[in-house]
Amino acid sequence: MTLPRIISRPLFFLLPLVIALALTTLCILALGADPLQVAQTLWEGAFKDPAKLAGVLNFWIPLTLASIGLIITFTAGLWNIGVEGQMMAGAIAASWSALYLPIPQPEIRVAASVICGALGGAGWALLVGLLKTRFGVNEIFGGVALNAIINTLAIYLISGPWQPPEGGSAQFTPPFPAEAWLPVMSPDFQVPLFMLILTVIAAVGVIFALRGTRFGLELRAAGKSPRSALLLGVPVTRAALLALILCGALAGLAGSQRVLHTYHSLRPLVSGGIGFYALLIALLANFRALPVPLLTFALAAIVAGSTRVSVLLGIDQSLIGVFQGILVLVILMTAGLRQSRPDAGKV
């Protein structure tokens, strides 16, 4: 098979997409729904009017923050499954600040909450790092356990200590005072400009930091071969911890956006699965930072649109995970097919 590369490369990208779409369609048909109607409702749910587009951006912000953070840890060779918990830790810290730090000026109050969120996420990620570097617990297992622990802690805080004395809902904390909310661009376009700018800066910063700085080089060396990196004098442990802290801080920012803007309160499972979406995004991007913002935008549109699908057509949102999972799996498989061809390695 000798197709010119200009044809074969897009083909290898499109083929998985087509297969994933076909299999997802089968799943929809299995439940007796109309796939075309699902697609149309999805599109309307994402782009029908500015409010819908704002919804897409509000999902794009935390998804991109978490994904770009994961690119850092993947570059360092770490499977940071704990990103979901790091978002929750950020959300808890930001909520604590929003609820209990009585700062009069709204700007400082919001900024303090966001900073708390980043610190919370970074701290929780550092725990994964210390478990790995000091105690030899693989980051996958440390991450899974810490995810469950922080989620339980959140449920405890929500149902107990953070309830108002007069009693409230066990499902969420009392709403934060309006001064603690992230200010939005306009009433019709409720996107927090501050977080949008922060996300763009973070994405651009990570793209360049991984490419052109000594830090990026050290991370890549540590990720490719920790032993040789160590022998060459790269501080491998420090690189791993730093990568985790940065990823955790970004995930914490993502968690802050969820509580300080999306919900205006802390609730269980505040992340809405963003951490797991982000892990698949990192795989889709083949661990490179550059494609991340576009991929996250596509996924954010699908997720935002799917709310409408689930409301109107009664189709569960787990369909997105199914589609994304099939897509990544098929991409891995076609990548394998490509490599096992005779001219492998000449890509």
Add this chain to the structure above:
Amino acid sequence: MNESLLNMLNSIVANATPLVIATMGEVITERAGVINLSLNGSILLSAMVGVAAASLSGSAIIGIGAAALMGGLIALLLAFTSIRLRQDQVAVGFVLTLLCGDLARFLGKPFNNLPNPIIVPNMPIPVLSEIPVIGRVFFQHDPFVYFSGLLVFAVWWWLYRTRPGLTLRAIGERPEAAFSRGARVNRLRYMYTGIGGALVGVAGAAYSLGIKAGWASSPTMDGDGWIALAIVIFAGWHPFRVVFGAYLLAAMRAVASGIQQSPDINIPPVLLNMLPWLLMLGTLILVSGGVVERVVKLMPTRFQDGARTLLRSTPPAAIGTRFDGD
């Protein structure tokens, strides 16, 4: 003996059973050199498939068969993608665990909270169940429990007392050496990954047709797959230690729910849900090299060697690697 204590021991054995079956599957797989990280998703999807097949056919046996088939297929997909298509086992397993979990939630919707879930009935074993205490604790259960017990001895016997079992361990430790002695490394890895996956599928059925009958959109066994993976590490890939780990965890849970019910102890019940995860972290810290060495050094010299073998957890040397020989 106290009646409520007997009940508690009985329920510990019942609750540990799916974990025992799943971990046995994973022990076989990992001993052959393949990491099947898809356990959590596999268990969910096969549990759902088990409920679906059982309720459509009206037969629990067909449900168990379908669940085993599902688990086996997922594992073979992992084996194919990592062996033939040479992709990273961790990546593939991770994608599969997410995908299967979401598939289970999505496709399982028509089977959410069915009114009369099909359940595998309790079958006390005639003579053995009459033995005081032991009969009550071990021999008054559903067949999954007896299966798990037989399975443990079967896996141990196969691994340590048979020739093919020696080959199985060899392809996980030194695939090149095994290959030069005539073992078809990758073919065997397919086989053991498939068998291990089928056992994981049976574990799923042991939840959904056994102790946690039925299917719900937020399944109660979610997370147990990760715990099972951790138990395998904690147990040093040895069948008997694995059983100990699974029972230890089930006992912890029983104690936690006991605390929850007792009026004198004042711990918020939600926080008790952290216990299995803290236990998981604690045991992983314990078995990782450094800590064991420090603990062993504190012991009298003549116990040190024994303690080291007992506590140490060394993974199969070639775990997660690829073998390109055949």
